[in-house]
Amino acid sequence: MKPATEPDSPARSKVQMILRVNGESHDVAFVPHKTLLEVLREDMRLTGTKHGCELGECGTCTILVDGVPRLSCLMLGLESDGHDIRTIEGMAGACGAHPLQTAFAELGAAQCGYCTPGFLLAAEAVLARDPTPSRATLVEELGGNLCRCTGYLKIYEAIELAAARMQKGTPDA
Amino acid sequence: MMRLPPFRYHAPRTAAEVATLLAGEGPEAMIVAGGTDLYPNMKRRHQMPKTLISLRHVDELRGVQMNGAVRLGANETLRALEWHGALKERLPALWTAVQSISTPLLRNMGTIGGNICLDTRCNYYNQNWEWRRAIDFCMKCEGTVCWTAPSSSICWAVNSSDSVPVFIALGATFTLVSHEGERTIPALAMFGEDGIEYLTKRKDEVLTHIDIPDQGTARSVYRKVRRRGAFDFPVAAVAARVALDGDRVADSTLVLNAVGPKPVVCEEAMAYLAGKPLSDEVVTEAARLAGRGAKPLDNTDHLSMWRKKVVQVETRRALEALRP
Numbered sequence: 001m002k003p004a005t006e007p008d009s010p011a012r013s014k015v016q017m018i019l020r021v022n023g024e025s026h027d028v029a030f031v032p033h034k035t036l037l038e039v040l041r042e043d044m045r046l047t048g049t050k051h052g053c054e055l056g057e058c059g060t061c062t063i064l065v066d067g068v069p070r071l072s073c074l075m076l077g078l079e080s081d082g083h084d085i086r087t088i089e090g091m092a093g094a095c096g097a098h099p100l101q102t103a104f105a106e107l108g109a110a111q112c113g114y115c116t117p118g119f120l121l122a123a124e125a126v127l128a129r130d131p132t133p134s135r136a137t138l139v140e141e142l143g144g145n146l147c148r149c150t151g152y153l154k155i156y157e158a159i160e161l162a163a164a165r166m167q168k169g170t171p172d173a
Numbered sequence: 174m175m176r177l178p179p180f181r182y183h184a185p186r187t188a189a190e191v192a193t194l195l196a197g198e199g200p201e202a203m204i205v206a207g208g209t210d211l212y213p214n215m216k217r218r219h220q221m222p223k224t225l226i227s228l229r230h231v232d233e234l235r236g237v238q239m240n241g242a243v244r245l246g247a248n249e250t251l252r253a254l255e256w257h258g259a260l261k262e263r264l265p266a267l268w269t270a271v272q273s274i275s276t277p278l279l280r281n282m283g284t285i286g287g288n289i290c291l292d293t294r295c296n297y298y299n300q301n302w303e304w305r306r307a308i309d310f311c312m313k314c315e316g317t318v319c320w321t322a323p324s325s326s327i328c329w330a331v332n333s334s335d336s337v338p339v340f341i342a343l344g345a346t347f348t349l350v351s352h353e354g355e356r357t358i359p360a361l362a363m364f365g366e367d368g369i370e371y372l373t374k375r376k377d378e379v380l381t382h383i384d385i386p387d388q389g390t391a392r393s394v395y396r397k398v399r400r401r402g403a404f405d406f407p408v409a410a411v412a413a414r415v416a417l418d419g420d421r422v423a424d425s426t427l428v429l430n431a432v433g434p435k436p437v438v439c440e441e442a443m444a445y446l447a448g449k450p451l452s453d454e455v456v457t458e459a460a461r462l463a464g465r466g467a468k469p470l471d472n473t474d475h476l477s478m479w480r481k482k483v484v485q486v487e488t489r490r491a492l493e494a495l496r497p
């Protein structure tokens with residue numbers, strides 16, 4: 001059932017926009033009140049970005065906007081205009097998985113995996129700022145991403161392993 | 174899924190254009206900054222603006238200026254303030270408050286102006302539309318009764334902003350711009366007595382900047398109580414500013430928040446502190462007097478009786494931290 005006070009459709013017709021996602025420009029049409037999460041999943045079929053609480057309370061919808069982790073459930077598709085969006089689909093490079101992805105798989109940092117895309121992107125942003133983060137920094141910076149399976153420890157350990165490998169320039173050895 | 178209701182959307186480039194649009198669109202328009210308060214509220218159908226006026230292209234509302242005083246652009250992100258080293262050094266209490274807001278992800282998005290204009294919160298209000306309809310709507314939105322205090326004629330939804338008590342303690346002013354001009358008000362004057370009319374800011378006004386006067390030798394602290402170390406809003410909070418003359422209090426401000434619809438300035442405790450050293454006895458008595466102003470009800474996390482007690486404990490700790 002819909003609330004009685006729903007405003008009378010000021011803007012239900014679709015807008016057409018070029019969205020820059022994972023390094024490619026996409027011509028996308030969507031209704032202007034859709035969140036970027038909805039646009040990515042429903043209009044672009046990029047379902048790697050997960051849909052959790054929709055209210056900013058879980059972090060599973062995390063994406064990178066110009067390299068900064070943001071919640072795609074709390075920004076409009078319209079608001080990504082002119083920005084560089086990165087989703088989990090864009091994380092693996094031409095030569096395979098990102099060192100963070102490899103380390104997550106090796107150390108069991110993903111169990112059900114629902115939180116994993118958000119954690120990976122948030123972790124990538126942490127490492128871009130601080131290539132050798134302390135455990136305290138990881139705990140603080142990943143404080144907006146919830147995981148109900150792992151107990152977080154394996155996630156921190158995987159990020160530390162990936163960070164060490166990236167320092168040495170040996171992605172997965 | 175909880176989707177946003179439809180709206181018209183504008184993204185002007187100057188504060189003057191924002192003011193013109195607000196005047197033209199009337200009271201059903203709302204400003205959106207980071208959207209971290211407004212979009213959840215729209216999804217839950219608490220706030221249903223027909224028009225959104227976004228500040229995302231209004232560059233003049235950003236930035237931090239520091240000489241003796243400090244000026245913050247209202248649309249600066251919480252993260253930019255958190256990562257501003259000089260600001261952290263100069264105004265540690267404000268830094269503590271900003272850094273404690275929600276999560277790093279939300280601080281990348283949320284702004285300081287949005288934090289000041291944050292909607293008041295209540296367990297009976299911050300629920301989706303179906304939940305609220307199931308128990309029948311409350312006075313703050315669509316209904317006629319207050320579920321927190323059924324015989325109350327006012328709404329007790331809680332001012333839950335972390336930065337607001339600090340701004341009041343530091344003697345900050347807020348500048349508001351409308352199509353009719355500009356006015357600057359003391360931080361406390363921004364807030365109404367009731368959880369529904371929680372801002373005195375008119376709907377056609379945009380908050381442009383915050384000015385914090387030179388603090389001289391005064392020092393401040395902020396203490397926040399919440400269940401988890403991230404995500405959670407305060408359920409009790411205190412900001413304390415003390416200027417000492419030798420070991421005695423020359424001047425102080427104590428402000429409580431998250432214990433009612435409006436931040437509480439603890440006048441009685443402040444008068445008591447004047448001229449006294451921050452001894453154990455004095456600090457305990459000041460905390461007791463401050464706690465009298467807190468009237469928390471059971472509409473947040475944690476029991477109201479506990480919040481009323483803990484506010485005294487936190488006030489005492491805040492004053493202890495300001496000893497010479």
Ligand SMILES: Cc1cc2nc3c(=O)[nH]c(=O)nc-3n(C[C@H](O)[C@H](O)[C@H](O)COP(=O)(O)OP(=O)(O)OC[C@H]3O[C@@H](n4cnc5c(N)ncnc54)[C@H](O)[C@@H]3O)c2cc1C
Binds near residue numbers: 203248284
């Ligand atoms: C999970 C979660 C946890 C949170 N935890 C906390 C917390 O611990 N502490 C806390 O204080 N907050 C918390 N918040 C609330 C919110 O994230 C912050 O208060 C944030 O600073 C709001 O800023 P914003 O720019 O996103 O505001 P918006 O959502 O854009 O706006 C909020 C309100 O302010 C108005 N507004 C915004 N800017 C202006 C302006 N310049 N002039 C006039 N009006 C304006 C808007 O119209 C709207 O009514 C939390 C939110 C979520 C979702």
Ligand code: SF4
Binds near residue numbers: 295322368
């Ligand atoms: S305090 Fe009462 S009127 Fe206000 S939001 Fe809560 S239940 Fe509704």
Ligand code: FES
Binds near residue numbers: 052057073
């Ligand atoms: S789905 Fe965005 S924070 Fe939970």
Ligand code: FES
Binds near residue numbers: 109114116146149150
């Ligand atoms: S792996 Fe299941 S929620 Fe994190």
